[in-house]
Amino acid sequence: MTASDNAISTELLDWYDRHARDLPWRAAPGQPAPDPYRVWLSEIMLQQTTVAAVKPYFAKFLHIWPTVEALAAAPDDQIMAAWAGLGYYSRARNLAKAARVVAELGAFPETEAELRKLPGVGDYTAAAIAAIAFGERAVVVDANVERVVSRLFAIEEPLPKSRKVIRTHTDAITPECRAGDFAQAMMDLGSSVCTSRSPQCLLCPLSRHCEARMAEPEHFPFKAPKKEKPIRAGQAYWIEREQSVWLVTREGTGMLGGMRALPDDGWSAKGDGSSIPPFDGEWAEAGSVSHSFTHFSLDLSVMVTRTEQEPAIKGEWWPLDRLEQAGLPTLFAKAARRVLAG
DNA sequence: GAATCGTGGTT
DNA sequence: TAACCAAGATT
Missing domain, CATH: 3.90.79.10 (Nucleoside Triphosphate Pyrophosphohydrolase)
Structure with missing residues (x-):
């Protein structure tokens, strides 16, 4: 980590301490990590899904099934019905499977590598849970991070080919401590300041580090053209x-x-x-x-x-x-x- | 690596 | 309003 990389994480964490969103599945900055069940459940629900859409489902699931053991004991059709409307239903099928694995294990796995083995838990989610719930220094890359990092380092290679270099840069700016807060800070920044369209650079704590700042940040990340929808x-x-x-x-x-x-x-x-x-x-x-x-x-x-x-x-x-x-x-x-x- | 897999909000 | 997009995983 260079001095500049260090400044990025330090200044972002400082911003997060003042501006973190208050979300039902999240602990306040610096507070003890929340229940891994809550972290896992929220991360699965948040895959490709907005915070606003997730909130009522998160509350409903936690009300019906307060623990992963309770969820593991629920019949499939009740879990599927509770998920109805949220979309990407393979998430619900895998949620049920993973709950039963965890119940059998007796507790959630606590490392990124072990979490990655759970059904429905891919690279992003394993890293996010490891960092947020267990304090592991994991490199967390979601669409927000891809956008923020693409702009910070003015990466002109289009997605998805740029994923590798984005991950390398994200690794470089991820701090040894508070990796979970850092990941959530990147996501808050991406959702509220470094937005896809009309980024609010005047409000950005990282603008002085941003290589795209003087160009046109909204043009990053470059993306491969998408196919038309029949x-x-x-x-x-x-x-x-x-x-x-x-x-x-x-x-x-x-x-x-x-x-x-x-x-x-x-x-x-x-x-x-x-x-x-x-x-x-x-x-x-x-x-x-x-x-x-x-x-x-x-x-x-x-x-x-x-x-x-x-x-x-x-x-x-x-x-x-x-x-x-x-x-x-x-x-x-x-x-x-x-x-x-x- | 490209396709598949939902939905609702924003611009 | 049509297009774009969101805390991606799986095959």
């Missing part, structure tokens, strides 16, 4: 009997895997659905909903029928007055609203 078409099927609707549980690890859902015609990221209903009958279109996923958009047509018989597809009758508790992902919650709105 529009797919599909159908979902609303099968109603008395005051219940037939819900399925989606299989596998693909789109919305493990989540309760309306039956559909097999639409996917690869192509349109078949438009073939699950059985012959009198189907009427109740309307359509548009939904945008990460790599494609979907126009979903919602087909409705009434029946007295048990559909031949695996599923369950779900009472309409308890539909909120089914834990439908947002796409199907939208479809349900469309039907029920008439």
Whole structure:
């Protein structure tokens, strides 16, 4: 660590002591580390997800399952339903698996290398938990850090190829002590000052160190162009009997895997659905909903029928007055609203 | 290494 | 408003 690197971490930590955000899963600067369960849970939820979106889910999970042992004992469908709406459902599937591993171990692993073995815990999350919950000096690189470091050192190589050099620079400015506070300080800086668009350089404690400061910081980090998003078409099927609707549980690890859902015609990221209903009958279109996923958009047509018989597809009758508790992902919650709105 | 995997807020 | 983006992991 050069003198300049040292100044960066020192000045950032000083800024953090005065400006740290107060977040439910976080200890105040300099305070004892929070419960590893809280740190882990928040880090999983925060993957590619905003603080505002996570807050109510974090509170709900902690209320229902106050400990990792309680979470480990919960059935999958309850965990999946509680996660509904937060997105990236493989996180919830891995959350359940990891909880059971930790419960079996008796406690959370305390090193970056051991944490990295938990399902759903990758390079970033292992480093973050090790630093924040256990005080290990780990190099924590998330999208905020990538942006801040790209600007600090005016890295012109585009992401994702620049990841290696970004990590090297991050390692150089990571202090031996308070690595957890340092990581959180970098993330606070990235989310509130060194923002993607319109960075607030006048408020930045690191501006005097920033090589991009006199250029155009908002142009960093450079990024490879992204592919265009196709529009797919599909159908979902609303099968109603008395005051219940037939819900399925989606299989596998693909789109919305493990989540309760309306039956559909097999639409996917690869192509349109078949438009073939699950059985012959009198189907009427109740309307359509548009939904945008990460790599494609979907126009979903919602087909409705009434029946007295048990559909031949695996599923369950779900009472309409308890539909909120089914834990439908947002796409199907939208479809349900469309039907029920008439 | 590139694709896959959600959602809601911001600009 | 369409595009961009967020405390990434997995295959």
